[in-house]
Amino acid sequence: MNLAQVQGGYDAIYSLGSSCLPALKLQSRNLRPSSGPIDWMTSRSLPDVNRLLEAKFNDFMSLKHIKVTGDLSYQKAHYIVKDTLYQISSVHDFDIYQNTLTDLKQYPEVMTKLNRRIQRMLQDMSSGKRILFIRTEESGNYPIKETLDILDKQVAGSYVFLYIRQADVFDVMDCHHKHPSLCVVLVPRDPVWYMEDTWDRILNSVYVNE
Template identity: 35%
Template structure:
């Protein structure tokens, strides 16, 4: 873990849920919204494919439809008293959980134009930030060794400077933080308790990490 301590120009959440982004915001370590912050992206292989394409075709309407489940609608990062649809991009297997409000008499796609503009803005901003950053930390909840190695290769083509990757895997019935010792340069892999909203564990993980 000592390798990832230090200051960064840019700290980016790569999913798979809102958890990393929420803790980065809580700790004052997040300066902009990533296109992967408020979605569910269970497969890092699909995220690698998305990054490799530089977000081309991401969240295109013809590839999207509702799936089971709902959450809360979030507008400008403020939770609203409205439920939201789960809308899946079947091309990249990414689910939007906070962007499409459930409104009487209105189809989920009614708000799509505004959503698409927001996603395109966030995607381009991320690409621009990565190209300009001298030192970047990426945080991903949920990854195998092989997926993380592939991610490092992909990120090498997107970043303009040094970068490190923090992999966090939630493990049921685990009480503390374990360093998995993958031995892959530039990647720190940790196992942590599989609990949402675990401020104590994330405070420990993010201790010593700051923005320049």
């Protein structure tokens, strides 16, 4: 699949990590009709995201697996809370005013919100809708086949997996992957991922179906 084939309408669009970046870029372009489970989380390892998808989010962020790391979000307003089972961290859910390192008072409301997002995503995946999944990668070259195998099994309709990775390139590079549902795009390195022109090119003519 090439980048031009990504264009078109989608019934749902979901971020698969690795940070808040896809959700931010989608939101600023009115391409985020609803929130996904890991929109505002960090998920540095694609294999761990694969395990999460394979398990259909079972036990995700459960009390027995979470750890308050002691670190704060970039804005210093939220505690970073890590799911040690899937190695995925919440960075915008537990604010420093209502929670402490030993008492996450917002946990019940956070889980209510998270479970609602999980159920919506799983419902969309099983309902025959056309879905766009997006993941950004700062470094590394994770094997994507496992992700595709999982999506092939779980998505009842059609889907596109748009995988965007920083690399030593000077312009957007479309890798023309042979898999019919996978588009791999390399982009120039940028530590803060601003690159608005780049995102405009990548998401050109992508829209949400009404």
